[in-house]
Amino acid sequence: MSELLIVILIAPVLACLGIAAGLPAKKTALMTVLFNLVASLLLAFKFQIGSAGYQFVSSIPAMSLGNYFNTNLKFGVDGLSLLLLLLTTVVSAAAVAVVPNDIKRPREFFILLLLVVSGALGAFLSIDLFFLYIFHEIALIPTFILVGVWGNQDRKFAAIQMTIYLTLGSMVLLAGLLGFYFAMPENVRSFDLEEIRVALTASPLAASVQGWIYLLLLGGFGILASLCPFHTWAPAGDAAAPAPVAMLHAGVLKKVGIYGLLRLAVPFLHAGVHQYVDLFLILILLNVIYIGVVTIWQKELGFMLGYSSVMHMGMLFLGIASMSVLGLTGTVILMLAHGFDIALLFALNGEIRRRAGSTHFADLGGLAQRMPKLAFLFVIGGLASLGMPGLANFAGEIHVFFAAWKAFPWWVTVLAVWGIVISAIYILRAVRNIFFGDVPSTLPQSEDLVKWSQRWPFVMLALALIVIGFYPRILTVFVQPVVNSLLGL
């Protein structure tokens, strides 16, 4: 089965070469991501539930960096990365499927999109921190070109802002990783998570050092996952990006930041996390309340979704800050829930833009009369986003709130729960403005998602939300052992 893991990783790269060599672009890309979806489901069925260690491990020793860094290109999945692998394959299948057939310069578009996909896959499958970093960075330049060339609105500015901000984030992260590496005793220095675990369980880092490194990592991963003062790139970038890129970016790539904190900060730097928990909580509450208010003020769907995605990241961070089984489980559920949800909403945002020519609330109205199916899907996504019981986000948020209540003073949770109210305000307002009321006369005639070939990506994402919402155990059985081992229980 470990070969299958490598195949999943290589498939997009091969598809890139194939498309460059002249294969039909969309067909090849779609076949590849569907193949990856099936293969990752197969892996999930073969996965041995209940063990915390990595499975399907394979390594490529030839890819080391010489004597100066102990890196090891090693792939494998445990319960956590398996779920994120599924998130990536599902969202990338949907993202490739919603690319309109008449997109300009299709060859370049799909090559770059597949590079983004392979970067995300590699980041979640790597057991080595160094390669996690590298794979995440591979997605950077393709995203820049995708937003800049195929984006909309203020694409040029957004693309460059996003890229520079993310680069700054990843350079800070690199400094943090190097700090982490050099803080370990010289004979056991490694980037390999399994080796790090062995080394640091025996002799944890000194508390003062942990605080230092934690701050750097929080800055780095925080920028990647749009933690509050470092979030400005995200809404503008996601709003300007073409729908498939926004789906992959907000849905998958931002999760690398959370994933990194889970993998590094939680098990190895808990003294650091405890030391700076007040600072972290302030940023989280800013994320939820301040960004929430900003979201309410948005007059355009893309920006609203971008800000709402930033806001929801606050909930994920809150779960991490609680450093408890409940909170971390909630964070993982939310990673998937938010990933599917925001991907669905951004995909629909793209459809609305294509059909109505605009996504400004002022130009829209009454779309439910013309496109009932699209409206129905949007409402599902919206309700999930505001934490409706029965949909995925609720399952995660309830975990996080319970954990936060136990871990922090009562007012933290009380303030954080306001996030749900705020989401309700902006989501319901958006639904009203776009889908109900009178149809503006300026709106061009356009049709609903008529065929199943158009509909399936949206339905797939919505189904994922419903399934997780009604039966979150489908995730928790995978996560439980990993969370326990991350917390050292």
Add this chain to the structure above:
Amino acid sequence: MKQFLLMPEFQLLVWALVLFVFDAYRPQTKPRTLAWLGILGAALVLGATFVEPLTMGVGQYFHGLYSVDGLSIFFKQFFLVTLIVVLWMSAEFVEVLPLARNEFLLLPMLTTVGMLLLASAVDFTTMFVALELVTISFYVLVAYQRNRSASLEAGVKYLIIGALSTGFLVYGIAFLYGNAGSTSFATILETLSTNPLNLSILFAMALILVGLCFKISAVPFHIWAPDVYQGAPTPVTAFLAVGSKAAGFVVLLRLVFFSCFGNPVVAPYVSSLLAVLAGVTVILGTFAALPQRNLKRLLGYSSIGHAGFILMALSCLSPRGVNAVLIYLISYLLAGLLAFFLITVVSKQVEGEELVNFSGLSKRSPLAAFGLTVAFVSMAGIPPLLGFAGKLGVLAAAWEAQRYVLVGIGVIAAAVGLYYYLSIVRYMYWNEAADGTAAVKLSCSAKWLVWLLVAGVIVFGIYQMPIATVVDQVLLGRNW
């Protein structure tokens, strides 16, 4: 005599002189033919360097003036590869010159002789002579386009600042000689370790290091770089950026790590001085590049930034730092030559070296736009390209040496650097062509070279083992 014949310097010199005579008797020879003959010669000498440890043997020759060791062999190969690409580039460029085309192709070979000698110099006399051979032939090359005032201006600036820095260098060498009674690196190392440190030694050291900053275009002698890069003929700019910079670094490496300033008494002073220079250089090069609108001028500033990054690694005076210096230089060799090669070819056809002239290049020549993008993204240090290996090594070395301020500067400079590199990419991919939309044509040999360099940047970026192995060889040679 046998040793003379085996020296790569001598072989290349003979080849260059033969070509000069050949050109004098057959003036109608096409420049391109001459360039290929030059490349052939350089390639043969390059081949010979691989067997040099066997034929000539590792050790010191000519009464301790000349050394064959890992460091010298690595850099000789580095300079010869640079020469090959520069000649390739000059063959594309030379049609622009109104007269004396053939000499333009032969002078770089003489410059390279100087660089090769510099790599082997283990005595201040050899070092100084070699350095002057390099610098003086560059004076000629920089001012080669006599009909262009920009080229002349560049030549004058290079001459004046070069002479000034040479003054610093000689002054420092004289002081050191006064203290140690010798010009040999080995003897000076011995004297420094046995005698107590005094102010005049530190003064001498500071003068020498600062003088060498001219070659690598680091603060305080960086000021020539933007003007000269902009004014000089593009192949010469490339040669300056890659070859001349590496020549400065080979001397610095030998001085501060492999020999005389490497002893524990003076090392802390050297290290602090270099660290300060590195920090200032990185900040200056990076931020001054931001407002530039001329591509070559921009690369001039960015090359100051790169010099700062390499100095940053060097200032750690650790094996990891030296390792980073060498990897960074290799990455800059490939990416820098790729960028300048494409600028040579493209600017000839779009009639200008301003950023606007490169608007819409992705439609006029997809290969050129792709190649330039790869080069710039690699210079910015984004994985998985080779430039990242260099940046990573530098930051890691600085972190290991606990120079956290330098790490901070490096982190910010890397992000800022990406900004101006991407602004070039933006012109090429997002903007429409301003003047003319005719396709930009690359000759067959140009395409080959571009693909070769692009492949180098990408493949070695992903698969770094070969580079790590080569670089390790250099460090093994420390105990000569």
